[in-house]
Each structure stands twice: as C-alpha cells, then as structure tokens.
Amino acid sequence: MLIIGIAGGTGCGKTTVVNQIVQELPENEVVVIxxxxxxxxxxxxxxxxxxxxxxxxxxxxxxxxxxxxxKALKEGHTIEIPVYSFIEETxxxxxxxxxxxxxxxxxxxxxxxxxxxxELFDINIYVHADSDERLIRRLQRDIKERGHNLxxxxxxxxxxxxxxxxxxIEPSKEFADIIIPNNNYNTVAVDMxxxxxxxxxx
Numbered sequence: 001m002l003i004i005g006i007a008g009g010t011g012c013g014k015t016t017v018v019n020q021i022v023q024e025l026p027e028n029e030v031v032v033i034x035x036x037x038x039x040x041x042x043x044x045x046x047x048x049x050x051x052x053x054x055x056x057x058x059x060x061x062x063x064x065x066x067x068x069x070x071k072a073l074k075e076g077h078t079i080e081i082p083v084y085s086f087i088e089e090t091x092x093x094x095x096x097x098x099x100x101x102x103x104x105x106x107x108x109x110x111x112x113x114x115x116x117x118x119e120l121f122d123i124n125i126y127v128h129a130d131s132d133e134r135l136i137r138r139l140q141r142d143i144k145e146r147g148h149n150l151x152x153x154x155x156x157x158x159x160x161x162x163x164x165x166x167x168x169i170e171p172s173k174e175f176a177d178i179i180i181p182n183n184n185y186n187t188v189a190v191d192m193x194x195x196x197x198x199x200x201x202x
Contacts, residue, residue, distance in 0.1 A: 001074055002200050003104045003120055004193075007112040007172055008127030009165045010056070011137030013182035014107050017127050017190065021105065024194040029201075031101040033070075035108020037081050038062045042090040050089040051152075056109065056164035063114050066106075070120050073100045102201060109165075112172035123196060126176035 004021075008014050022030055040062050042050045053060060062082075069079040080095035111117060112124055129137075139157070143150060173179060178196075180189040 001100060001102060001104060002122050002197060004123045004125065005111045005121035006105060006107040006125045006127065007109060009169050010109055010161055012127045012129040014127050017180055017182060018105055018107050020190045021193055025103060029102040031098055032105045032107065035061060035111050037084050038066045039084045054160045056160045058110050058113055058168060061110055063117060067116055073104060076100050103197060109169050112175045113168045118175055124175050124177045126173045126179045127182045128179055129182045
C-alpha cells in the first residue's frame with residue numbers, strides 16, 4: 001500500500017490536484033480520505049458554541065482516530081470513516097465504509113503538520129496557491145456550500161484561517177517531497193506524481 005499525504009492552505013486547490021492524480025489511476029486501486037472527516041465530534045455543544053470553534057487549529061482534528069484507521073488499512077482491515085457536516089459543524093451519525101486499496105490519498109490543510117501522521121506517508125505533497133486566490137476561493141465556498149454569510153466568512157478568515165495558516169500550515173511545506181504551484185493547471189507536476197506512484201507500485 002502506498003499512502004500519499006497532500007496538504008496546502010485553505011482554497012489552494014488540493015481537491016483539484018487530488019482529482020487529477022486519481023484520474024490517472026485505476027478506479028479500484030485508489031481511495032481518498034479527507035482530513036475534514038476527522039473533525040472532532042462537537043454534538044455536545046450548541047450550534048452557537050460550535051460556531052466559535054477554531055476549525056483551522058490542529059486541536060480541532062481527531063488525529064488519533066485518523067492515525068489508528070490508517071494503520072488498520074495498512075494491516076488489511078476495513079474501516080468506518082466519520083461523516084462530518086459543515087452546515088451543522090459536527091459529525092453525523094452515519095459513517096463511510098472504506099476498504100484497503102493499493103493507493104491511499106490523505107488530503108487536508110493540516111495533514112503534514114502532524115509528525116506521527118507524516119510517518120505513515122510514503123509521499124508528502126504540498127499544494128501552493130497565492131493568498132489572494134485562496135481567500136477568494138474560501139469565501140466563495142463558505143458562502144455557497146457551507147451556509148455562512150460574508151461577515152462570518154471574513155471574520156473566520158481574519159481570526160482563524162489566516163493566523164493558523166501562518167502558524168501551522170505554511171511551515172509544514174518544509175516536509176513536502178513535492179510542492180505543486182496551483183494558481184493554474186499544472187500538468188507537469190501531476191505527471192511527475194503519477195510517474196512516482198507507478199514506479200513505487202511497480
């Protein structure tokens with residue numbers, strides 16, 4: 001099993017890069033696991049209290065569960081991944097069943113910031129995008145997909161997203177084996193990753 005960690009700031013285009021990589025691999029040989037599924041269960045808090053949580057700090061992620069489940073996959077076990085709702089800002093009751101595959105891609109803003117998680121990765125990738133571009137993408141996503149108004153989205157960006165990016169996410173770039181600039185479609189970098197994956201699988 002080949003485990004790839006893909007990190008980068010919010011709105012940098014990680015999902016686009018992941019999709020480009022996945023398209024180059026046989027469908028039955030790859031699974032994508034999102035860090036977002038592992039936000040801690042906040043069902044004991046009110047909706048208003050959840051709205052005050054800093055979701056861009058590493059403490060908001062249940063890394064223990066993510067690490068435990070990745071190890072289980074490596075050992076050949078099927079896992080049950082939590083399902084997280086950005087609208088409710090907590091985990092839902094259902095889970096997603098994931099079976100072991102030849103390639104496991106773990107993507108999320110903080111996946112390279114955790115040393116124990118990095119130890120499980122065979123390849124570390126960091127997706128870089130201009131900060132203005134990331135801000136625009138983040139605002140569009142929060143308003144269109146997550147039910148936030150502009151005021152709430154801007155407040156979170158200024159008070160959580162940007163400072164946490166500077167403190168935890170940007171510094172994790174130093175652990176990357178490959179840095180992919182993603183202001184535009186980057187075929188060369190994705191082709192490089194595909195070649196490396198195929199070589200390691202061979």
